[in-house]
Every structure is written in C-alpha cells, then in structure tokens.
Amino acid sequence: MTSVDEPARSPGRIRDAARTRAEILDVATREFARAGYDGARVDDIAARTRTTKRMIYYYFGGKEQLFTAVLERAYGVIREAEQQLDVEHLDPVAAIRRLAEVTFDHHEQHPDFIRLVSIENIHGAEHIAASEKLGRIGSPALDVIRRILDEGRRSGLFTADVDAVDLHAMISAFCFFRVSNRHTFGALFGRDLVDPASGSTTGRCSGTWSSPI
Amino acid sequence: MTSVDEPARSPGRIRDAARTRAEILDVATREFARAGYDGARVDDIAARTRTTKRMIYYYFGGKEQLFTAVLERAYGVIREAEQQLDVEHLDPVAAIRRLAEVTFDHHEQHPDFIRLVSIENIHGAEHIAASEKLGRIGSPALDVIRRILDEGRRSGLFTADVDAVDLHAMISAFCFFRVSNRHTFGALFGRDLVDPASGSTTGRCSGTWSSPI
DNA sequence: GTCTATAGATAGATAGAC
DNA sequence: GTCTATCTATCTATAGAC
Numbered sequence: 001m002t003s004v005d006e007p008a009r010s011p012g013r014i015r016d017a018a019r020t021r022a023e024i025l026d027v028a029t030r031e032f033a034r035a036g037y038d039g040a041r042v043d044d045i046a047a048r049t050r051t052t053k054r055m056i057y058y059y060f061g062g063k064e065q066l067f068t069a070v071l072e073r074a075y076g077v078i079r080e081a082e083q084q085l086d087v088e089h090l091d092p093v094a095a096i097r098r099l100a101e102v103t104f105d106h107h108e109q110h111p112d113f114i115r116l117v118s119i120e121n122i123h124g125a126e127h128i129a130a131s132e133k134l135g136r137i138g139s140p141a142l143d144v145i146r147r148i149l150d151e152g153r154r155s156g157l158f159t160a161d162v163d164a165v166d167l168h169a170m171i172s173a174f175c176f177f178r179v180s181n182r183h184t185f186g187a188l189f190g191r192d193l194v195d196p197a198s199g200s201t202t203g204r205c206s207g208t209w210s211s212p213i
Numbered sequence: 214m215t216s217v218d219e220p221a222r223s224p225g226r227i228r229d230a231a232r233t234r235a236e237i238l239d240v241a242t243r244e245f246a247r248a249g250y251d252g253a254r255v256d257d258i259a260a261r262t263r264t265t266k267r268m269i270y271y272y273f274g275g276k277e278q279l280f281t282a283v284l285e286r287a288y289g290v291i292r293e294a295e296q297q298l299d300v301e302h303l304d305p306v307a308a309i310r311r312l313a314e315v316t317f318d319h320h321e322q323h324p325d326f327i328r329l330v331s332i333e334n335i336h337g338a339e340h341i342a343a344s345e346k347l348g349r350i351g352s353p354a355l356d357v358i359r360r361i362l363d364e365g366r367r368s369g370l371f372t373a374d375v376d377a378v379d380l381h382a383m384i385s386a387f388c389f390f391r392v393s394n395r396h397t398f399g400a401l402f403g404r405d406l407v408d409p410a411s412g413s414t415t416g417r418c419s420g421t422w423s424s425p426i
Numbered sequence: 427g428t429c430t431a432t433a434g435a436t437a438g439a440t441a442g443a444c
Numbered sequence: 445g446t447c448t449a450t451c452t453a454t455c456t457a458t459a460g461a462c
Contacts, residue, residue: 173390
C-alpha cells in the first residue's frame with residue numbers, strides 16, 4: 001500500500017486499493033450511464049482510469065459484477081440523502097411537500113443515477129435481485145412517508161386512506177420521468193422538461209414546488 | 214413480386230416485400246425491447262424470422278436504421294390510438310379522466326413500447342432526431358388536451374392556468390413509470406406496480422381510474 | 427498489484443452466386 | 445429477392461512475467 005510517506009514508484013499510477021476501486025467506480029458509472037450495459041466497453045472504462053483493464057477484473061471479477069457495484073453505490077447515495085431528511089418538525093402537508101422537493105432536486109442533480117435505474121429496468125432488475133447489499137438497503141423515504149401519513153391521519157389533516165408505497169410511486173414517477181424521458185419528450189414536443197428556461201412549470205423546483213398538481 | 218396467383222418457389226419462405234418487412238419489424242421490436250439497442254443481435258433477429266440477415270440489410274440498411282424503423286412504427290401505433298380518442302361529447306373533467314385512462318391502459322398493454330422509449334432515452338433520442346417521420350408525427354393527445362383545457366376554462370370549470378404540455382407530462386409520467394420502473398420498484402419495495410393482485414391502488418384502471426391523486 | 431500480450435468468441439456488415 | 449460463406453473489427457476475459 002502506498003501512503004503519503006511512501007510515494008508510488010510508477011509516477012501517475014495509484015497504489016491504493018480503496019482509491020483505485022473508487023476511481024474505477026466513478027468512471028464505470030459515467031460509462032454505463034452514457035452507453036447502457038451492453039454499450040459500455042470495459043476497455044474504455046480502463047482507458048479513462050489511471051489503472052488497467054486487468055485491475056478491473058482483479059477488483060470486481062467482470063463486467064457484470066462491476067455494473068452491480070456501480071448500482072449498489074448509486075443507490076447508496078440516494079438512500080443516504082433520504083436519511084438526511086429532517087421533516088419531523090414540519091406539519092404533515094409541509095413534510096410531504098419537502099419530501100417531494102428533495103426527490104425532485106436529487107433526481108435532477110443525478111441524471112446518471114436515473115439512467116442507471118432505467119438501464120437496470122431494461123435488464124429486468126436482475127443485478128438488484130442478485131445483490132445482497134441492495135436487498136438489505138431498504139428505503140428511508142418510505143419510512144418517512146409512513147410516519148408522515150400516520151401523523152396526518154391522527155391529527156385529522158388527511159382523510160383519504162393513502163398507501164405509503166403508492167404515494168412514494170407517485171412522487172418518484174413525476175420526478176423520475178422528467179429526467180429519464182427528457183430526450184424523447186424534448187425531441188417530440190419541443191420542450192425540455194428539465195431546463196427551467198423552457199418556460200415549463202415542470203422545470204422549476206429547488207424549494208419552491210410549483211407543479212401543476 | 215409474388216402474388217397470391219404466383220406462389221413462392223421456396224416453401225416456407227416469404228416472397229412479399231411488405232410482409233417480410235413487417236415480420237422483421239415484429240421480431241426486431243421484441244428483440245430490441247428485450248435486450249436494448251446494443252444487447253440486441255442482428256443474427257438473433259434474423260434467426261427468428263422466416264428470412265435471413267442479408268434481407269435485413271437489404272431492406273433497412275443496417276442495425277441503426279432497423280431500430281429507427283422499429284421506433285417509427287411503435288410511435289405510429291400510440292399516435293393512432295390517440296387519434297381514436299373520442300372525448301368531445303364528455304364534460305372537461307370526464308374528458309381528462311378518459312384521456313388518462315386510455316394512456317394508462319395503452320402503456321400497460323404495450324410494455325415493449327415503453328422499453329423502446331426508455332432505450333431511446335438512454336441514447337439521447339438520436340434516432341428520433343434523425344427521423345423525418347417522427348419529426349412530423351405530432352401528438353393527437355396534446356391537441357385533445359388543449360381543446361379540453363380551453364373548453365374547461367371557457368365554461369369556468371377550470372380555474373388554474375394549466376399548460377397542456379405540463380398536463381400531458383404529468384399523465385404520461387405516472388402511466389409510464391409504473392411500467393418502465395416495474396422491475397426495480399418491485400425488487401426494492403416488493404410490490405408489483407402493474408399486477409393488480411399486489412394490492413396496490415396503482416395497479417388498477419381499465420375504466421375505473423382509482424389512483425390516489 | 428501492475429503490466430503486456432493475446433486468447434477465444436462473436437459482433438455487424440458484405441461478396442457474389444442464383 | 446434470397447441464399448451461403450466469410451471478412452474485419454472488436455469485445456470480454458485471461459495468461460504469465462515482474
């Protein structure tokens with residue numbers, strides 16, 4: 001292992017397992033998101049890192065496992081953002097609104113994540129199904145929704161018997177779609193769902209949720 | 214050209230340009246939808262038709278053009294369904310509801326279309342952009358929404374100044390998401406967004422729109 | 427842990443006879 | 445319009461030296 005005291009003998013190369021792994025994951029995330037699973041090239045990923053293709057196989061075992069690792073990390077990021085959610089001090093309506101805003105902003109700021117999820121759906125979510133880590137990861141957002149709905153019903157603010165998973169799906173659907181389908185929607189209808197300058201009310205958020213819901 | 218009066222000399226083969234083209238498109242649609250653009254194999258598509266790979270290149274020119282033709286036909290189908298929409302006799306609220314129902318049912322019944330659109334988004338909608346046909350195809354659904362909104366505002370039923378494209382995006386988002394993200398959502402949350410038996414209110418429609426909106 | 431070189435399989439595309 | 449055979453490039457994966 002190379003530390004700051006013991007510089008690498010090959011200049012420009014890294015000799016730090018964790019760092020090499022992280023760099024491979026960074027590049028692989030971009031490549032898979034850009035070209036899809038089959039479109040991504042292990043050679044290209046290797047060429048864009050400071051390490052070699054041999055190391056990708058050494059660390060991850062193969063293309064399939066690399067993609068799974070990319071997915072695991074991407075889901076880890078959004079789950080962490082959800083865990084940061086602090087809506088306990090808000091009234092139920094404001095809490096739901098806040099949750100929607102956070103989802104909206106997160107998806108807009110992480111288009112690569114949206115693309116990876118779309119790609120994984122094309123492949124029937126087989127990598128998620130095979131991943132132990134992703135099976136155990138849960139969903140803080142869903143827990144938060146459950147608590148908000150309970151509180152809203154208890155205080156009489158919410159009357160309809162809305163299901164937490166349904167509500168999560170509704171919020172996700174809109175936030176996901178405007179990023180995932182940005183290109184076809186733009187090409188067909190001449191409006192960029194993400195760019196605020198296009199004049200769409202669906203383009204704006206960042207704390208001021210002004211959708212036509 | 215082979216007509217009904219002049220049967221094909223090779224039994225089991227087709228000698229009808231239109232029919233051969235249609236059969237290739239059918240198989241290619243399934244293959245592209247199943248495996249993605251790069252995952253689909255021209256050899257496999259050919260093997261599943263009654264013609265050969267040479268004919269695919271003869272009729273379409275290449276894999277890229279074949280995918281474009283698949284997209285053009287898939288969009289043609291939904292645009293035709295939209296044109297069958299007959300909501301002029303309904304009041305504006307019922308008309309919007311009916312439009313949502315038709316979109317909901319169409320997407321549920323055409324998962325291959327949803328997958329093709331997802332795949333096209335991964336590739337930045339470059340095939341749509343390059344297709345003259347898809348540039349001119351328009352959107353009957355959007356025209357219908359515009360008319361409904363005008364009527365609703367005129368009669369005073371609708372007060373909010375909702376934009377037609379925004380409304381179209383909202384309806385599409387939910388209907389699209391439950392099919393496009395069915396697999397990851399199911400794997401992560403243990404609920405099938407499409408299968409009605411899973412107990413979700415998002416699973417039912419077919420004329421009785423009962424979403425938690 | 428890292429490198430070069432290469433195996434082994436398969437892809438998209440085409441030649442050319444009929 | 446249809447067929448068989450094949451070219452050329454490229455991809456994932458690995459062997460083996462250091």
